[in-house]
Amino acid sequence: MFIAWYWIVLIVLVVVxxxxxxxxxxxxxxxxxxxxxxxxxxxxxxxxxxSRVARDQE
Incomplete structure (x- = not known):
């Protein structure tokens, strides 16, 4: 079956x-x-x- 060139171009544009x-x-x-x-x-x-400062103050 023949695929028209514009379908190929459309598919390539969608993929890109x-x-x-x-x-x-x-x-x-x-x-x-x-x-x-x-x-x-x-x-x-x-x-x-x-937490380190609080531990140091204790």
């Missing part, structure tokens, strides 16, 4: 568009994940310092 969208989405997800991880680590460091 999906690839570019996922690449950008994954990069944004990675940046969000890194920001959340950094905030969590900062919070744990601050909490650890507070």
């Amino acid at each position: 568009g999906y690839f570019c969208h996922m690449k950008r989405y994954c990069r944004a997800f990675r940046q969000d994940r890194d920001a959340l991880l950094e905030a969590r680590n900062k919070l744990f460091r601050r909490t650890g310092e507070d």
